Amino acid sequence: MPDPQPVPVTVLTGFLGAGKTTLLNRILTEPHGKRYAVIVNEFGEIGIDNQLVVGADEEVFEMNNGCICCTVRGDLIRIIGGLMKRRGRFDGIIVETTGLADPAPVAQTFFVDDDVRRQTKLDAVVTVVDARHLRQSLAEHNHEAEDQIAFADVLILNKTDLVSAAELAEVEMAVRRINAFAPIHRATRGDVALAAILDRGSFDLDRILKVSPDFLTAGHSHDREHAGSFSFTLDKPVDSDRFQNWIRTVSAVAGDNLLRCKGILDVGGPRRFVFHGVRMQLDGDYGKPWTPGEKRESQFVVIGRKLDETALRSGFEACVRTDA
Amino acid sequence: MIERFGAGWAVDAAIVGVTFNRAGKIAAYAAGDGVVQLHGPGVGEPKLVTAHPDAGALVVAQDVTEGGFLTGGDDGRLVRIGADGSAQEVVGFGGAWVEHVASHDESGLIVAGVGKKAHLLSPKGQRAVEHASTVGGVAIAPNGKRLAVAHYGGVSLWWTGSEGPPRVLVWKGSHIAITWSPDGKYVVTATQDRELHGWRLADSQDMRMSGYAGKANSLSWCDKPASLATSGADVAVIWPFAGKDGPMGKPPVELGGGNQVLVTQVAFDPAAASIVLGFDDGTIERVILSDGNRQTIRAAGGGRIVALAWSPDGRFLAFGGENGACGLVDIAAADAG
Numbered sequence: 001m002p003d004p005q006p007v008p009v010t011v012l013t014g015f016l017g018a019g020k021t022t023l024l025n026r027i028l029t030e031p032h033g034k035r036y037a038v039i040v041n042e043f044g045e046i047g048i049d050n051q052l053v054v055g056a057d058e059e060v061f062e063m064n065n066g067c068i069c070c071t072v073r074g075d076l077i078r079i080i081g082g083l084m085k086r087r088g089r090f091d092g093i094i095v096e097t098t099g100l101a102d103p104a105p106v107a108q109t110f111f112v113d114d115d116v117r118r119q120t121k122l123d124a125v126v127t128v129v130d131a132r133h134l135r136q137s138l139a140e141h142n143h144e145a146e147d148q149i150a151f152a153d154v155l156i157l158n159k160t161d162l163v164s165a166a167e168l169a170e171v172e173m174a175v176r177r178i179n180a181f182a183p184i185h186r187a188t189r190g191d192v193a194l195a196a197i198l199d200r201g202s203f204d205l206d207r208i209l210k211v212s213p214d215f216l217t218a219g220h221s222h223d224r225e226h227a228g229s230f231s232f233t234l235d236k237p238v239d240s241d242r243f244q245n246w247i248r249t250v251s252a253v254a255g256d257n258l259l260r261c262k263g264i265l266d267v268g269g270p271r272r273f274v275f276h277g278v279r280m281q282l283d284g285d286y287g288k289p290w291t292p293g294e295k296r297e298s299q300f301v302v303i304g305r306k307l308d309e310t311a312l313r314s315g316f317e318a319c320v321r322t323d324a
Numbered sequence: 325m326i327e328r329f330g331a332g333w334a335v336d337a338a339i340v341g342v343t344f345n346r347a348g349k350i351a352a353y354a355a356g357d358g359v360v361q362l363h364g365p366g367v368g369e370p371k372l373v374t375a376h377p378d379a380g381a382l383v384v385a386q387d388v389t390e391g392g393f394l395t396g397g398d399d400g401r402l403v404r405i406g407a408d409g410s411a412q413e414v415v416g417f418g419g420a421w422v423e424h425v426a427s428h429d430e431s432g433l434i435v436a437g438v439g440k441k442a443h444l445l446s447p448k449g450q451r452a453v454e455h456a457s458t459v460g461g462v463a464i465a466p467n468g469k470r471l472a473v474a475h476y477g478g479v480s481l482w483w484t485g486s487e488g489p490p491r492v493l494v495w496k497g498s499h500i501a502i503t504w505s506p507d508g509k510y511v512v513t514a515t516q517d518r519e520l521h522g523w524r525l526a527d528s529q530d531m532r533m534s535g536y537a538g539k540a541n542s543l544s545w546c547d548k549p550a551s552l553a554t555s556g557a558d559v560a561v562i563w564p565f566a567g568k569d570g571p572m573g574k575p576p577v578e579l580g581g582g583n584q585v586l587v588t589q590v591a592f593d594p595a596a597a598s599i600v601l602g603f604d605d606g607t608i609e610r611v612i613l614s615d616g617n618r619q620t621i622r623a624a625g626g627g628r629i630v631a632l633a634w635s636p637d638g639r640f641l642a643f644g645g646e647n648g649a650c651g652l653v654d655i656a657a658a659d660a661g
Contacts, residue, residue, distance in 0.1 A: 004647070054398075054421075057439075059457055061476055064497035064517040072496050074476060074516070075458060082398060082421060085338045085356030086380040113516070114538055 006121040007084070009093045010198060011106050013148045014128030015137060016099030019158040023128060023190035023197075024096055032194055037083050037090040039076065041098045052090055054079050058098060060105045063112060070112065070280065071105040077113045084119045092198065093120065100144055103127075103151040104259075104279055108180040111281035127152035127182075128190070131171050132162045138174060138226075146227045148261040150303045151278070154185070154197055161188045169274045180229035181262070181301055227259060227305050232316045234298045237268035243319040244284070250315065251280045254304060262302040266290070268321055325621045326608075330641075334360070334626065339644030341384040342631035345391050346429060350392040351633060351642035353650050354384035360395060360405055363652050364640065371409035376401060385425040388432045396422025398426035402436050408484055415445065424462045431468035433484055437461070442473050444484060453482050453490065460511070461502035474513045474548070476599030479510070479523070493523045495530065501541040505550065505565060512542040512552060520554060520563070524570060531572055533563055542589045542632075546596040551577075553599055554589040558582060560590045560601050560611070580611045580618060591632040591641075600641060602629025608643055610655075621653055 014020045028036060037052040061074040076095065083093060097106055103125060127148045137145040149155065155175060160168055172184060185192045206258040243265060251258050258279060264287070265273040275284030290296055300316055326332050335355035338606040344351050349366025358376030370536055375381060387394050391407035400419040404412050417438045424437030429503040435444040437459035439454045452549050457476035464484070472483045473490075476498050480490035488577030498516035501558035505512070512522040512531075520532035540556030550565040563571040580601045581587055589602030600621065601609045608622035608629060634641055643649075 056459065061498045061516065062496070064515065064519075072516070077516070078423070078458060082380075082382055082423070085340050085355075085382065086398070087338065088336070195627065 004087055004119075006119060007087060007090070007093055008123035008199060008201075009080075009095060009110070009120045009198075010123050010127070010185060011103070011104050011125045012094060012096045013101065013106075013151070014099065014156075014158075015126060015130055015133070015145060015148070017133070018099070018128040018130040019156075019187075019190045020096055020099075020128050021151050023158075023192075024094065025106070026190055027094065029196060030194060032198075034091045034198070035089065037093045039079055039083075039093065039095045041096060047070045047306060051239055052086075054082070054083070056095075058101060060102075070108060072112050073105050076106065076109050077116055080116050080120060084115075087119075091095075092123070094283065101148075107151060107278040108281050111278060111283055124153040124197070125151050126154045126156065126197050128156045128158050129171075129175060131157050131159045134171050135174060146178055147259060149175055150227045152179055152182045154200060155179065155182045156185050156187050156190070156192050156197075158187045158190060159169065160186045178229065179303055180231070225305065227303060228307075229301065229303050230307065230312060231299065231301045232313055233300075234317065234320060235293055235296075236266075236298075237296070237321045238265045238273075238298045238319045239321045240265065240267040240273055243267075243316075244282075246283060246315050246319055247275075247277070250312070251277060251282060257306045258302065258304040260304075261300070261302040263298070265298040265300075266296040268312040325610075325619060325658050326651055326653050327613050329655070329658040330651060332622065332649065332651040334645075335648045335650060337648055338646050339631055339648060339650060340381050342633045342642045342644040343384050343386055343393065344633055344635045344640070344642065345393060345407065346386050346636065347390045347407075348635040348637050348639075350391070351457075351635070351640065351652060352384050352395075352405065353631075353642070353644050354381040354395050355648070356380040358397060358399075360384065360393070360411075361650065362407070362409060363642070363650075364635075366391075366407060367409075372513055373405050373409050373411050375403045375405055375411045382421060382423050383425050383428055384455055386429075388427045388429050388434060388560070394425050395432065396425045396436060396438075398422075400438075402434075405522050415443065415450070417443075420529060424459060426462050427465050428464045428468040431484065433464060433468060435462045435464060435471055437473070440475075441480075442471065443641075444471065444482075446484070451487070453480070455480055460498065460500045462503045463502045463511070465504050466508050471500055472500035472504060472511050479511055479513060481525075493528060493629075495521050495523075497521075500539065501543060503543040503545065505552070506545050506547055507550065510565060510570060512543065512558070513541065514539060514554070518556060520552075522570065529572075531570055533571060533576070536561070538586050538588075541589075542587075544590045544592045544599070544600075545564040545597075548596060553592060555580075555587045557587060560599055562599075579613075579616075580609050585624075589629050589632045589643075591634055593634050593641075594636055594638040596639075600632055600634075602632050602643060604628045606645060606649060608632070608651075619658075622651060 059074040061071040261277040271286040274287040337355040350364040353361040360373045362371040376397035383396045393405040400417040402414045463473040479493040499513040501514040518536040520533035536556035540554040542555035559581040562577040586604040605624040607624045608625040610619045626649040631644040
């Protein structure tokens with residue numbers, strides 16, 4: 001057997017009734033030529049016979065590593081370990097979470113566990129949002145609903161047929177205020193193109209993070225209890241050591257309030273430095289080379305609560321290389 | 325060494341475990357495609373046993389009988405494999421993964437870890453004990469009287485012969501492997517946090533053993549002097565358990581490796597004359613304990629070593645790899661030159 005490639009994992013989140021199971025059944029039945037192992041919490045809801053459907057218990061374990069908010073999904077580590085012993089039987093893994101689940105332990109599992117890191121790669125967190133009920137969930141100051149949107153790499157705005165055009169625009173705006181970076185796909189009964197969900201390579205980060213500045217949290221400082229998005233850009237090379245020290249400090253100080261961060265940095269070398277983080281877990285590496293004549297810039301985006309935009313901006317700006 | 329004194333081959337499936345039967349003449353190689361290979365002087369021609377059809381094996385262990393094996397699968401079945409290549413279901417658990425299996429020959433006890441339960445199957449009957457979280461490992465005491473189950477938050481010690489609540493050894497974190505010292509005085513676990521944790525059972529004294537780069541979930545005991553070898557670093561890490569305080573306050577001994585490649589498996593030979601290390605890159609190395617002499621049994625390549633097993637007489641070493649590498653080496657013949 002040749003040395004295998006890491007298996008892509010798609011995490012499917014969304015509130016109860018948002019349409020996760022409908023979407024999952026579509027992924028499993030459409031003729032896309034790929035085979036998926038599926039880790040679900042509610043056995044029996046999957047409408048098809050697939051021997052690689054595994055029931056999970058959502059066992060959230062605290063790590064004993066001195067990092068107070070570091071939790072992982074113990075059952076996920078165990079199940080992925082078991083599935084990898086049969087890796088020839090599937091092309092990818094889909095993890096469905098329960099409606100009320102905090103998405104952080106799932107995402108952190110892919111940063112923290114050595115074996116999961118070695119054998120898989122987190123492809124994307126896909127969050128299904130119920131267009132009809134989202135506003136109510138957000139109005140109830142429901143952190144889980146916000147967190148699921150904040151953690152998303154892809155957002156599915158589902159059940160759009162059950163709301164008016166004006167309501168839909170309002171819901172989309174509410175989603176954008178939390179997460180300004182993930183693409184939003186409108187759907188009815190989960191009818192989104194599967195190419196928009198699977199094989200995204202969202203965590204490869206080799207893509208430009210195109211953001212409409214209208215949705216950034218700047219100027220919404222009165223609203224800091226809610227999750228929001230910030231984006232910072234520099235057109236000068238960044239000192240990678242200085243940046244890594246700074247981002248570690250930022251994540252340690254912000255703790256649970258830092259939900260996601262991503263960045264693509266020009267560190268002066270031939271390749272861009274890409275990184276991402278889930279709460280206090282950070283991971284980075286060199287990505288695609290800059291092409292000749294390409295405009296080099298460094299972009300850093302962050303989603304969280306109670307974040308001090310001014311301090312983040314000046315901190316990021318202080319990472320500029322002084323020798324360049 | 326393998327070229328001159330053994331055989332190496334590969335299958336198109338991940339090896340999940342390798343063990344010799346108690347008679348020591350046959351090695352079973354269990355794989356993720358549900359097939360168990362039997363090799364060794366006790367079988368003549370190698371046999372392929374489809375123990376878990378259309379499913380995968382997750383674990384293999386010695387049976388309570390002299391010649392047989394037990395496998396657990398992701399089809400929810402505990403299967404007994406005979407030295408003749410037969411396969412027979414012992415118990416079915418309704419599709420729930422059978423991830424841990426242990427047996428004790430004198431008492432005839434078999435333990436299967438399935439979800440949050442450990443099932444005890446003995447000649448007297450079957451019962452199950454349940455835990456608050458999924459079982460991370462099972463170990464039967466050398467005298468067969470107690471069962472230690474690792475889980476989130478510590479270890480539960482059950483009496484194998486009678487009902488009653490467990491004695492719980494508490495230590496926070498997720499415990500993913502467990503072993504009992506040969507003298508029965510200590511229980512040691514490997515944790516998700518890249519540490520070992522031990523308890524001296526006489527007084528529940530905690531012992532923390534840390535400093536690992538990876539998970540220390542391969543554990544091997546040596547009788548004389550009492551010591552425990554573990555994986556999880558780029559060397560074999562060996563903790564002294566002689567004396568009444570065990571490893572407390574003493575540094576571990578480091579053997580072999582040293583090339584920044586993770587040790588994934590360790591196994592003392594039954595006579596405790598040497599230790600074998602399996603590495604992440606497929607290398608297998610043997611270190612002679614008396615003089616520190618090092619021998620390469622298998623060169624790097626073919627993926628991580630996930631299983632090492634000595635025959636009880638110390639003559640043969642069997643191994644298996646994550647990408648399907650398998651091998652059987654006649655160490656006694658190699659030592660004789």
